[in-house]
Amino acid sequence: MTQQSTIQLTTEQLQLMLDSVRSAAVAAANCAAPAIVMMRGTFMYCNSRLGDQHDSAYVEEFIQSVLAYKDMESISDEDALKSIAILFYGEAALWWLGVRGAKEVHT
Numbered sequence: 001m002t003q004q005s006t007i008q009l010t011t012e013q014l015q016l017m018l019d020s021v022r023s024a025a026v027a028a029a030n031c032a033a034p035a036i037v038m039m040r041g042t043f044m045y046c047n048s049r050l051g052d053q054h055d056s057a058y059v060e061e062f063i064q065s066v067l068a069y070k071d072m073e074s075i076s077d078e079d080a081l082k083s084i085a086i087l088f089y090g091e092a093a094l095w096w097l098g099v100r101g102a103k104e105v106h107t
Contacts, residue, residue, distance in 0.1 A: 005054070007095050014099065015077075017063065041075055042083035051090035062087075 009017070048065040066087065070080050088096050 004091065006098075007091075009099060011099065040073060041079045043069065043075070043080070043087050044083070046087060048087060050088055050092040052092070 043066070046066060046069045048062050048069070050059065050062045053059060053062075066084070069075075075083075085093070085096050085100075
């Protein structure tokens with residue numbers, strides 16, 4: 001039987017985490033440049049993914065990579081929040097559904 005854990009962050013905590021990592025200088029070698037101009041402003045062509053990893057170093061690398069891609073592609077915070085779900089799978093996708101649901105309940 002696999003053991004599952006839940007990560008819970010408020011929207012504000014997520015934003016603080018994203019803001020703190022954004023200031024770091026990172027290489028975005030694992031993010032591809034978008035092939036279609038129409039899809040700019042989303043994470044559609046970012047190759048970074050987060051799912052069932054529990055290694056904090058991997059999660060930190062994911063965050064820095066996504067923020068570098070966001071900066072390179074000039075993705076607004078609003079558009080980033082709308083499209084970041086495409087980078088999640090497994091446990092991370094379930095966590096994101098919970099975060100979004102909690103936000104909708106509180107607004």
